[in-house]
Amino acid sequence: MLNLEEVNVFYGHVHALKGISIKVEQGELVTILGANGAGKTTTLMTLSGILKPQSGKVTYEGQDLTRLSSRQIVNLGIIQCPEGRHIFGSLTVKENLRLGAVRRDNHREVEKDLEWVCNLFPILAKRSRQTGATLSGGEQQMLAIGRSLMAQPRLLLMDEPSLGLAPVIVQVIFDVIRQLHEGGVTILLVEQNARKALQVADRGYIMETGTVKLSGTAKEMRADPQVEHFYLGGSAT
Amino acid sequence: MTTAQYLIQQAINAISIGSLYALMAIGLAMVFGILRLINFAHGDLIMVGSYAAWLALVLGAPFWLAAIVGIASSTIAGLLMERAAYRPIRGAPSVAMLLTSFAVTILLENVAILLFKPTPRAFPTPPILSEALNFGPLRISSVDLLAIGIALVLLVLLTLFVRRTEIGISMRASSEDLLGAQLMGININAVIAYAFAIGSMMAGVVGILWSIRVGKIDPLMGFYPVLKAFVASVIGGLGSLPGAVLGGYLLGVLEILLQGLLPQALTSYRDAFVFIILIVLLLFRPNGLLGSTEKEKI
Numbered sequence: 001m002l003n004l005e006e007v008n009v010f011y012g013h014v015h016a017l018k019g020i021s022i023k024v025e026q027g028e029l030v031t032i033l034g035a036n037g038a039g040k041t042t043t044l045m046t047l048s049g050i051l052k053p054q055s056g057k058v059t060y061e062g063q064d065l066t067r068l069s070s071r072q073i074v075n076l077g078i079i080q081c082p083e084g085r086h087i088f089g090s091l092t093v094k095e096n097l098r099l100g101a102v103r104r105d106n107h108r109e110v111e112k113d114l115e116w117v118c119n120l121f122p123i124l125a126k127r128s129r130q131t132g133a134t135l136s137g138g139e140q141q142m143l144a145i146g147r148s149l150m151a152q153p154r155l156l157l158m159d160e161p162s163l164g165l166a167p168v169i170v171q172v173i174f175d176v177i178r179q180l181h182e183g184g185v186t187i188l189l190v191e192q193n194a195r196k197a198l199q200v201a202d203r204g205y206i207m208e209t210g211t212v213k214l215s216g217t218a219k220e221m222r223a224d225p226q227v228e229h230f231y232l233g234g235s236a237t
Numbered sequence: 238m239t240t241a242q243y244l245i246q247q248a249i250n251a252i253s254i255g256s257l258y259a260l261m262a263i264g265l266a267m268v269f270g271i272l273r274l275i276n277f278a279h280g281d282l283i284m285v286g287s288y289a290a291w292l293a294l295v296l297g298a299p300f301w302l303a304a305i306v307g308i309a310s311s312t313i314a315g316l317l318m319e320r321a322a323y324r325p326i327r328g329a330p331s332v333a334m335l336l337t338s339f340a341v342t343i344l345l346e347n348v349a350i351l352l353f354k355p356t357p358r359a360f361p362t363p364p365i366l367s368e369a370l371n372f373g374p375l376r377i378s379s380v381d382l383l384a385i386g387i388a389l390v391l392l393v394l395l396t397l398f399v400r401r402t403e404i405g406i407s408m409r410a411s412s413e414d415l416l417g418a419q420l421m422g423i424n425i426n427a428v429i430a431y432a433f434a435i436g437s438m439m440a441g442v443v444g445i446l447w448s449i450r451v452g453k454i455d456p457l458m459g460f461y462p463v464l465k466a467f468v469a470s471v472i473g474g475l476g477s478l479p480g481a482v483l484g485g486y487l488l489g490v491l492e493i494l495l496q497g498l499l500p501q502a503l504t505s506y507r508d509a510f511v512f513i514i515l516i517v518l519l520l521f522r523p524n525g526l527l528g529s530t531e532k533e534k535i
Contacts, residue, residue, distance in 0.1 A: 048420055074422025086417030088410045099410055102403065103422045151421065 001026045001186060002047070002078075002155060007056030009039075009046050016042040018210040019056065024155070024188055029181040031189045031197040031218070033231055034207035040190040041083055043207075044157045047188075048080045049073045060155070075103060077154030081161065083190075085144040089133030093124055096132050096143055100150030110150070117146040120176055138169035145176065155186045162193050174200055194231040198222050206231065242374055247493050253381035255489020256388030260443050261466030262473065262481035263395065264315075264436025270412030270476035271425075271432055272327065274334040278318060278341035280463025282437050284349060286311035286444035287454045291360055300363045308441035314345075315437020316430060324426075342459075349456035357455040360448040367449065380449045387442060392482060395435070399478065404431055412476060468515060474528025483526060 002024040009017040017039050024030045032040050045051045046058065049070035058065040065073060088096050097117060101110045118125035121142040127135060132143060141161055148156060158177070162170040170193065178200050181187055191197035198204055198218045206214040206227065214227065221227045261279070268276045290307030298306065322341050326333060366383065369376045399405035404427065411418040411428045419425060447462060448454050466481075469488045473480025491514065495507045503510075522528070 050416070050419065070419045071422045071424060074420070080420045082417065082420055086414050086420065088413045088417060090413055091406065091409060095406055095410075098403075099406065099418075099421055099423065102407060147421065 001028075001061060002188070003057070003059045004043070004047075005057040005059075007043075007046065007058060008054045009042055009051055010054055011042070011051075016210055017046065017053070020207070020210070020212050022205055022212065024186060027184055027186055028203065029177070029187045029189060029201045031191055031201040031204045032207055033191060033194045033197060033204060034213075035192070037209065038207040039210040040207055041159055042210075044080055044082075044159050044188070044190060047073070047078060047157060071103075074151060077152065078157065079148045079151040079153035079155070080157040081144050081148040081159065083159035083163065085140050087132040087135075087140050087143050087147065090131055092129055092131055093135070093143055094128040096147050097124070097128075097150050100147035101152075104152065109152075113150055113152065117149050120149070120179070121146055138165050138172075141165060141169070141173060145173070149180075153185060155188065156180065157188050157190075159190045160192060161189075162191065162196065170196065194227070198227075239374075245375060246377065247497060249377055249381055249385070251490040251493035252486065253384045253489070254492065255486035256384045257443050257446060257462070257485075258465050258469045258488050259482045259485025260388055260391065260439040261462050262469040262485045263478060264440050265463075265466050265470050266473075266476055266478055266481035267408070267412075267432040267436050268429075269470070270478070271408070271415065271429055272323065272334070273331050273476075274323060274338065275331075275467065275475075276318075276323075277335070277338045277463060277467075278322075278345060279315075279436065279440060279466070280459030280461075281342055281345040281349075282311045282315050282318075282440035282459070283444035283447060283462055284454070284456060284459040285314045285345065286441035287360070287448045287458065288349060288353060290445055290448070291358060291454055294361050300366075304445050307445050308438055311441025311444060312434055312438045315433045315440070318437075319430060319433040324429075346456050346459075353456060355456060357453040360452055360454050362449045362452065367452070380446060384446045384450075387446070391439060391442065395478070398435075404428065408432060468511065470525075472515060472518060472525055474525030477525070477527045480525055480527035487526075 004020060004022040006019045006021060007017055008015070008019055020039070020043065022032070022043070032043065034040050042051060046053055047065065049065065049068055053066055060076060060078060063076070088099065091099070097114060101113065104110055123139055124143060124146055127139065132140065135143060145161060161173050161177070165173065174196050177187065177189065181200065189197055189201065198221055201218040203217050204215065204221045205212050216224070264279050265276060268274055286307040289310035290303040293303035293306040294300065318341055322337055323334065326337055366380055369378045370382070399409055407418065407423045408428050408431060411423060411425060415425070443462065447458070465488060466485070469484035470481045471484070472487055473482070473484030488511070491511060492507060495510050496504060499507065499510065
C-alpha cells in the first residue's frame with residue numbers, strides 16, 4: 001500500500017533521512033520506534049508532503065506522493081495526527097472535529113462519523129462547546145485523534161500519541177488504536193513507548209539517526225534481546 | 238455650544254475615525270495572522286480604490302457606481318498583489334516578506350505618480366455626503382454617520398463569516414496553526430486569497446470614505462492610514478481580529494482626546510503622544526490588549 005524506497009530528506013544542511021526504506025501493507029499496524037532525532041517525525045512529514053525528499057521513491061498504491069501537495073495527499077486518505085497535537089485552541093471542540101472533515105461533502109456521513117468519534121471519546125461530546133485550549137493534555141490528544149478520524153483515513157499516520165500523557169490516558173489511547181486497527185484502518189504509528197507500541201503492532205522498524213537500524217514482526221522484536229535492552233528498558237541477559 | 242454637545246460631537250468624530258482605522262486594521266490582521274506578513278502595501282489599496290472611483294466619477298459615473306468600481310478595484314488589486322508578490326515567497330523569513338511589501342508599496346505609488354501626476358486631485362463628492370446634518374442642537378457630518386454605519390454592518394458580516402462559514406472557520410484555524418491546518422487538508426491558498434480579498438475590499442471602502450472626508454486624493458495617500466492601522470493592530474494584538482477592531486476604535490478615541498486635551502502649542506505633536514502611549518502599553522502588554530499570552534500545553 002505504502003512504499004518508501006531509499007528516501008533521502010534534508011533539513012537545510014542536516015541529512016535527516018539517509019536512504020530509508022519502509023513498507024506498509026493494507027490493514028497493517030506498523031510502528032516506527034526510535035529516540036529523539038532518529039528521523040521518525042521527518043518520515044511522517046515527508047509522507048504528508050510537508051517535506052520533500054531529495055531522492056528516493058514514496059509511493060502509495062502505485063502513486064508518487066513526492067509530487068503531490070499536502071492537500072492532495074489528504075485527499076488520498078493519508079491523514080496525519082501530528083506530534084504536539086496541533087489542535088486549534090481558539091476553536092471549539094466541535095469546530096476542530098468538523099475541520100477534520102473539511103474536504104468531505106457528504107454531510108450525512110460526516111454527521112455519522114461525528115457521532116462515532118464522540119462514542120469513541122465520550123469526553124469530547126461533553127466538551128463539544130469548549131475551546132480546544134481549555135482541554136487537558138490527554139483530552140487534546142483525543143481531540144487530535146478524533147479530528148484525524150473525521151477525515152476518514154485510509155492510512156492513519158500517528159506521531160507519538162502517548163507523549164507526555166498519564167498512564168491511564170495512554171491506555172485509553174492505545175485501546176482506541178487497537179480498535180481502529182481491528183476496524184480495518186491501516187496505521188503507521190511513531191512511538192517512543194516501544195513496549196506499548198509493540199503490543200499492538202504487526203510489524204516494527206527501529207530508526208537511529210536517519211537510518212532504519214532494525215525491522216521485523218512485532219513478535220520477533222519483542223523477543224529480540226537487543227530491542228529489549230535498548231528500547232524496552234530491560235536488563236541485558 | 239454646551240459642553241455636553243461638544244463631547245457628543247467629539248465622540249462621534251472619534252468613533253467615525255476609529256471605524257476607518259478598525260476596517261484597515263482588520264485587513265492587516267487577517268494577513269498577518271496567517272502569513273506572519275505585515276503588509277505595508279495594504280495602504281496603497283486605499284489609493285488604488287480612490288483613484289479608480291475618481292476616474293469613474295470623472296468619466297461621469299454616478300457616485301454609487303464609482304464607489305463600487307473603487308471597492309472592486311481595491312479587491313482585485315489585493316488579490317493580484319497576493320498572487321504576484323507574496324505567494325512566490327511564501328514561507329520565506331518574515332524580514333524578506335516585509336521588504337517585499339515595501340517593494341510593492343514603492344511600485345504601486347510610483348505607477349500612480351506616473352499615471353496621475355504627484356499633485357493631489359479634488360475628489361468630487363455629492364453634496365449630500367459633504368454636508369453636516371442637524372440633529373436638534375447637534376451638527377454631525379453625514380460622512381461620519383456613513384462611516385460608523387458601514388463599519389458596523391461590515392463588522393457584523395465579518396463576524397458571521399469567521400464564525401459560521403467553513404472558509405471562515407478554516408481561516409481562524411490557519412491563523413492559529415498553519416501546520417495543523419495543512420495536515421487537515423485545508424485549502425491554504427483559498428484561505429489566503431479570501432483573507433486578501435476581504436481585507437482589500439475593506440481597504441476600498443475606507444478609501445472611498447477617506448477621500449470624502451479629506452476631499453482630495455494623491456498617490457501617497459495610503460501611507461498615513463496604513464501607519465494608523467498598524468498602530469491600531471499592535472494596540473489590539475497583531476493577528477487578532479477582535480484586537481484589530483478594538484485597537485482601531487481606541488486609537489480613534491485617543492487621537493480625538495489628545496486633540497482636545499493637549500494645549501494648543503502641542504497639538505501638532507499629537508502623533509508623538511500617541512506613540513508614547515503605545516510604547517507604555519507595550520511595556521505592560523507586549524502582545525497587545527487581546528494578543529495571545531497563553532503558553533503551549535504539554
